[in-house]
């Protein structure tokens with residue numbers, strides 16, 4: 001059985017679904033980074049995968065992913081009681097209704113500020129502008145100071161950490177440099193807050209992480225604290241990918257725009273869910289088999305890598321009729337089942353490794369996409385293809401717009 005790491009890097013989002021098709025839907029097996037790997041698919045597999053008796057996270061994420069995307073010592077790498085204590089920090093900060101409302105207000109302010117800037121431009125790249133707007137909003141919301149002259153550099157760093165995690169070469173190096181620069185900066189902030197040399201608003205992300213104690217009662221060391229603060233800042237700025245996909249969808253299927261511009265909140269929610277389902281972002285989640293396992297007739301020896309197919313499940317025709325049609329109506333008046341729509345993982349976010357940031361993503365999309373739908377702009381000739389062999393992917397041009405004053 002030969003190693004598929006290079007094939008995965010070359011094929012991206014298509015790698016797992018293609019192999020699943022060739023196996024007639026049976027679990028895909030192979031090797032990645034020299035380790036035996038088994039990939040699971042479907043809502044039952046979600047429940048199997050998120051059971052810690054089956055799959056754990058310690059040692060699951062390769063160094064190049066930790067040194068770019070998540071950071072060493074991140075919540076993503078923990079199991080058992082330590083994971084739950086650290087996870088409670090995130091769920092308290094990211095699922096609180098008052099906090100989400102404050103974030104929505106920050107986002108609306110930043111949209112107004114960005115619009116003033118765009119009025120003076122004859123051309124803008126929406127992906128870059130979305131990254132900058134989100135950086136300003138999330139830093140403000142998190143209590144992380146962001147001097148005006150550092151906003152663009154910080155936005156570039158936060159986007160680079162996501163853009164470079166699954167690549168080799170210059171993109172990857174840029175991601176590593178961005179992470180170490182931001183970890184150092186934020187670790188210094190945490191130390192200043194703890195020493196009383198800087199104030200952080202009560203209830204803010206900066207304050208809560210600086211004060212957080214793990215299950216052993218100890219404060220996080222400043223670098224781990226910085227890693228976890230970045231685990232709020234970086235993925236919030238990464239919603240720039242979904243916002244750019246939303247712009248793509250509005251351009252490709254303009255008939256969906258009017259209800260958004262008219263302020264139809266139920267439609268905005270349905271549109272946001274369909275963007276999360278339809279467009280490619282996280283291809284799969286991964287862990288390590290905690291014991292010798294068996295799934296759908298397939299042996300999974302202890303220590304193997306276990307993958308859960310996220311992108312493939314969101315396009316599975318058994319769950320989503322006409323999965324390649326962009327149809328927000330499928331979510332109108334209907335919230336998806338817990339383990340059905342899984343762009344950000346499955347299971348219970350309080351207990352399992354499911355993303356605690358889904359409410360944040362929905363808040364960003366539900367707040368900003370209606371503004372985008374009423375923004376007057378033209379879409380000049382450009383390359384809007386979304387290559388599936390690049391992870392993460394986006395319209396090649398970054399979505400260029402010409403504002404109409």
Ligand code: HEM
Pocket residue numbers: 075076077087090094231232233235236238239242281282284285286343344345346352353354355356357358360361
């Ligand atoms: C931008 C869109 C986002 C996508 C596609 C995404 C996707 C994911 C995925 C696939 C996981 C891993 C699930 C697993 O391993 O089982 C995850 C975990 C996580 N995400 Fe997100 N996420 C997004 C936004 C956010 C936001 C906005 C935040 C915070 C503000 C966030 C914070 C986290 C954290 C802290 C974890 C680790 C959870 C754990 O290990 O228990 N994410 N996310």
